Amino acid sequence: MTIITEVPRPDSRSQKMQFLRTVHVGIGFMLLFSADNTRSNVMKLFNLSIHEDDPSYSVDGYVALAITYLIYGFAMPIAPAVITVTGPRGAMILGSVMMTIFLYLLSLEQTWATYLGIVLSGVGGAFVWVGQGNFLVLNSEPTKHNVHVSLFWAIFTLSTMVGNLYAVFLFAGKSRLDFITRRNLVFAMFGMGLGAVVAFSSLRPAKRNTPLTKAKETAFKAFKKTLALYMSREFLTLIIPFCFIGFQQSFGWGVHSSCVGFTNSFGSFATELAPITAVIYGAGGTFGGTFHVIAPHLRIKYVRRHVFCIGYALQILALIGIFLNLPNSSVFQKTDEEPYLKESKVWLACVCSFLMGMGDSFYNTQMYPLLASLHPQFSSHTSALYKFTKSMAMAAFYFASIAVGLHYQAVLMIVVGFFAVLCFSIVDKKICHKENNPVPQIVK
Numbered sequence: 001m002t003i004i005t006e007v008p009r010p011d012s013r014s015q016k017m018q019f020l021r022t023v024h025v026g027i028g029f030m031l032l033f034s035a036d037n038t039r040s041n042v043m044k045l046f047n048l049s050i051h052e053d054d055p056s057y058s059v060d061g062y063v064a065l066a067i068t069y070l071i072y073g074f075a076m077p078i079a080p081a082v083i084t085v086t087g088p089r090g091a092m093i094l095g096s097v098m099m100t101i102f103l104y105l106l107s108l109e110q111t112w113a114t115y116l117g118i119v120l121s122g123v124g125g126a127f128v129w130v131g132q133g134n135f136l137v138l139n140s141e142p143t144k145h146n147v148h149v150s151l152f153w154a155i156f157t158l159s160t161m162v163g164n165l166y167a168v169f170l171f172a173g174k175s176r177l178d179f180i181t182r183r184n185l186v187f188a189m190f191g192m193g194l195g196a197v198v199a200f201s202s203l204r205p206a207k208r209n210t211p212l213t214k215a216k217e218t219a220f221k222a223f224k225k226t227l228a229l230y231m232s233r234e235f236l237t238l239i240i241p242f243c244f245i246g247f248q249q250s251f252g253w254g255v256h257s258s259c260v261g262f263t264n265s266f267g268s269f270a271t272e273l274a275p276i277t278a279v280i281y282g283a284g285g286t287f288g289g290t291f292h293v294i295a296p297h298l299r300i301k302y303v304r305r306h307v308f309c310i311g312y313a314l315q316i317l318a319l320i321g322i323f324l325n326l327p328n329s330s331v332f333q334k335t336d337e338e339p340y341l342k343e344s345k346v347w348l349a350c351v352c353s354f355l356m357g358m359g360d361s362f363y364n365t366q367m368y369p370l371l372a373s374l375h376p377q378f379s380s381h382t383s384a385l386y387k388f389t390k391s392m393a394m395a396a397f398y399f400a401s402i403a404v405g406l407h408y409q410a411v412l413m414i415v416v417g418f419f420a421v422l423c424f425s426i427v428d429k430k431i432c433h434k435e436n437n438p439v440p441q442i443v444k
Helices: 012-053 061-106 111-139 145-156 158-171 179-201 219-230 233-262 264-294 304-325 346-374 376-400 406-436
Strands: 002-004 441-443
Touching: 012 061, 012 111, 012 145, 012 158, 012 179, 012 233, 012 264, 061 111, 061 179, 061 233, 061 376, 111 145, 111 346, 111 376, 145 158, 145 264, 145 346, 158 179, 158 264, 219 376, 233 264, 233 304, 233 346, 233 376, 233 406, 264 346, 304 346, 304 406, 346 376, 346 406
Parallel strands: none
Antiparallel strands: 002 441
């Protein structure tokens, strides 16, 4: 009998190609979500402006986002089955086309077109994200997966900056979004979406030196395996962290910027400040993702659960600042209500956005490697389960934002975040124990 104790190391050319493919995927996502994140950040303001010009248009911004993520979540369990047919690259192309069509439909400013686009965007988003998760696992050696995820996240979070920077200049000096402003914004987002479709279409297939032992699956078997994994002890423990990340991203990507834009305490600068905070949120995410890319080169070693805990600490600081700086009713509509600080501070809104963005990157750059270590041979399944649970939480949060005040939302996230850190640490500690005490493979 021979005991296999090591795996052949990939050569430098192979590692370089894996690096370049990760950058390529990151650029595609940066383009696609430069459009989509900008839409999410201003959706409440955008739809309210349409309604002011055309009262027959009756799509609430938060409801639109909630339905998008609801459909996105329900499409997640079928996404691995789709990938068995299209492959991860094909799924990303198909999904990006569907999301880009939605951006065009927004320009029609019709209720039916918006709801049709919401369905397309939700399903397309599921295909894009599950395809991305599967692609990165297939493209990364086990020792490089954390670096590649961090690299992808650093590039991806630029999307929050790029699209919203355009919105900053477009909204300059405006107290509301008129038809010309809305049209220019939508056409710019549509162009970004087309760029993403081209990027994914030119992506080369993923390859790794240490192949995963995985049997060929039919679409039906992939669906059954996805459901079976969801009932495992580890995934049931991770439900709270999944939901917490969903709450945090709903708040950071959609609710917070709208609250800033609705706070009259900022004066005439409020509408312009909304996309600025979104840009700063993206800068925080990019900073956090970049740190995890360069950390190995600086010989900085860290444990996933410790980084997740640091992200939670940053979130607490941000939420306390938001609690004091923005009025409770700012989540609903424009308000003259005074915040606890009596006068809202622009600098504090920007600092809180940066801390939230950095915390967001800390969560995601640790969650994906944890899932890859948990079931590497079922990467599309685990990615789908994570996205499904998170999207359900995001949909619930957006629906709740119609009735739940800003301050109550902040308190909720602090409480849920504590249990999320605890559950994440339990699963990560178990995985680390298995990785440090591997069971050798026996070959007769």
